[in-house]
Amino acid sequence: MIKKGKEAPCFKINSREIVDLTRKLVRKETVNPPGKEYLTKDIVLKSLERLGAGITICGNRKRPNILGTIGEGKPSIAIISHMDVVPPGDGWKNHPFKPVVKRGRIYGRGAVDDKGPYAAGWAAVKAALEYGLPRKGTIILGAVSDEERGSEEGVKLLIKEGFHPDFCLIPDGGKINQAVIGEKGMLWIKLESRGKQAHGSSPSQGINAIAKLSKFILHLRDSDFGKNYHPRFTKTTLNWGEVKGGVAPNIVPGCCEATLDIRYPLGLTRGVVLRRIREELREFKRGDSQADIRIKEILLGTKPHLIRENSKMVKAFLKAARDVRLRLILKTIGGNSLAKELYFAGIPSLSHSPEEGESSAHRANESVKIDNLVKCARLWATFLWELTG
Numbered sequence: 273m274i275k276k277g278k279e280a281p282c283f284k285i286n287s288r289e290i291v292d293l294t295r296k297l298v299r300k301e302t303v304n305p306p307g308k309e310y311l312t313k314d315i316v317l318k319s320l321e322r323l324g325a326g327i328t329i330c331g332n333r334k335r336p337n338i339l340g341t342i343g344e345g346k347p348s349i350a351i352i353s354h355m356d357v358v359p360p361g362d363g364w365k366n367h368p369f370k371p372v373v374k375r376g377r378i379y380g381r382g383a384v385d386d387k388g389p390y391a392a393g394w395a396a397v398k399a400a401l402e403y404g405l406p407r408k409g410t411i412i413l414g415a416v417s418d419e420e421r422g423s424e425e426g427v428k429l430l431i432k433e434g435f436h437p438d439f440c441l442i443p444d445g446g447k448i449n450q451a452v453i454g455e456k457g458m459l460w461i462k463l464e465s466r467g468k469q470a471h472g473s474s475p476s477q478g479i480n481a482i483a484k485l486s487k488f489i490l491h492l493r494d495s496d497f498g499k500n501y502h503p504r505f506t507k508t509t510l511n512w513g514e515v516k517g518g519v520a521p522n523i524v525p526g527c528c529e530a531t532l533d534i535r536y537p538l539g540l541t542r543g544v545v546l547r548r549i550r551e552e553l554r555e556f557k558r559g560d561s562q563a564d565i566r567i568k569e570i571l572l573g574t575k576p577h578l579i580r581e582n583s584k585m586v587k588a589f590l591k592a593a594r595d596v597r598l599r600l601i602l603k604t605i606g607g608n609s610l611a612k613e614l615y616f617a618g619i620p621s622l623s624h625s626p627e628e629g630e631s632s633a634h635r636a637n638e639s640v641k642i643d644n645l646v647k648c649a650r651l652w653a654t655f656l657w658e659l660t661g
Contacts, residue, residue: 280595283399283653285646290391291378293319294645297355297387298371298380304356307425309417310334312355312387316415319394323401325413330433335417335425339435342397343406349659350412350437351397351652352610353390353444354419354426357382363636377639384640385633389443389626390415392645396652403653406660412437419444419610422572427610431617438620439585439659441652445609445623447631448644451589452623454504454578454604455612456535459545463489464568465517469526478524482517484563485528488556492532497548501539504578504604508536508545529568535606538576546570574608577615585620585659592654598647624648 293315300311313329316338320327325340339350360368360381371380378388397413405411418426427435446452465485470478489512497508510532517528536545549567557563579586581602593600611621626644627633 280592280654280657281403283403283650285395285399285649285653287642287646290388290395290645290649291373291642293391293394294378294383294388294640295371295373295380297390298378298382299369301369302356302382303359304418304420307335307356307417309355310336312415313338316355320413323394323397323413331417331429332425337414337416337426337430339412339414341410341412342401343410343660346409346438347659348410348412348437348439349656350414350440351393352414352416352427352440352442353386353393354417354610355387355390355415356417356420357385357387358420358634361636365637368638373642376643377641379637379639381638383638384625384627385638386419386444388640388645389648392626392649393443393652395649396656399649399653400656403657405656409660410437411656411660416610423610423613427613431613436617436619440611440614440619440621441655442609442611442614442621442623443648443652444625445605445607445611446603446625447627448625448647449599449628450601450603450624451586452605452609452611453581453586453602454538455576455608456505456537456604456606457540457542457576458572458574458608459534459536459542459570460572461532461534461549461567462569462571463530463532464566465528466564467524467526467528470524472522472524475524478526479562481525481528482515484560485517485530485565488553488563488565489530489532491556492549492552495548495552497536497545498540501537502578505537505539505576506606508534508540509606510534531571536576538578540576542573542575574612575616577612578604579615579620579622583620585622588658589622589624589655592651592658595654596647596651598651624651
């Protein structure tokens with residue numbers, strides 16, 4: 273129940289504990305694939321034991337999903353972070369798995385996506401417990417696997433095992449001043465182009481499959497996928513993220529594949545997007561009789577979603593933000609977080625993050641502002657108070 277006329281407590285957040293826990297987690301190389309989230313298991317377990325939480329573990333031994341539960345009954349509110357990270361890539365000033373603290377920030381792969389936020393969630397629950405929460409209901413703090421590659425070993429498995437809190441906060445997505453209430457749908461589509469192989473010295477004797485596919489993708493990028501979508505969302509986007517083709521510089525490539533990442537808003541459907549791509553293919557081939565391009569495979573697909581702005585969870589979160597004097601707006605994003613899987617399992621979920629400005633997640637020199645982790649912990653503790661105090 274959302275408090276009316278009652279001043280929220282000023283929760284005490286220990287920034288040193290957040291930094292220490294974040295650094296311990298970042299040191300573990302849980303790059304997905306393959307994951308190896310078990311490397312963080314003992315750290316997570318010890319953090320939950322400090323809270324006095326009842327612990328449940330499910331999943332593959334090397335890819336555990338760990339839940340710490342405090343209290344019982346309704347409402348049940350979960351804060352769920354993930355322990356896998358993307359590959360570090362190039363361009364790091366420091367070792368990506370040897371966290372560095374400087375100028376008020378923690379640097380390292382996973383600092384903001386999603387190990388620092390787990391530490392902030394832990395600090396939020398700790399502060400709530402010190403205040404005597406939950407007076408009613410259940411608080412759940414979780415660390416899951418496989419978020420970066422589809423969650424088959426992670427939250428999807430938890431849902432199959434019966435995980436179903438009344439509300440869920442995902443500390444991943446959005447920004448310090450933005451709460452995410454909806455996400456675009458996603459389609460990963462593999463296109464195949466077939467040409468005619470020839471000697472590189474006589475390109476006119478062949479048909480360059482890479483050139484044909486490149487030209488089509490540039491054409492598709494400017495396509496109108498439809499304008500009748502929910503006003504909370506932005507238009508459809510397309511990223512040409514992967515291409516494979518050719519065998520040698522001196523050979524005209526006879527085959528090429530490219531994978532497109534398409535993010536589309538609520539109001540459009542997978543069918544609409546695919547139909548538009550097929551229409552563009554037909555039009556392109558009419559203008560170029562040598563082009564032989566087709567949809568080879570659909571690798572991944574999700575639907576767009578949006579939770580109601582007047583839902584109990586959203587109102588409680590906005591009230592908590594006012595309580596801690598944080599100016600917060602509601603947003604939708606193109607990214608897909610754990611919130612999507614939970615939403616379609618019937619669990620209202622929103623996302624919030626310590627990020628600010630341009631995101632450093634998935635980039636070299638990933639970092640998070642320590643003050644923002646503290647702000648998040650205080651906000652999330654106040655959110656728990658709004659629902660369980």
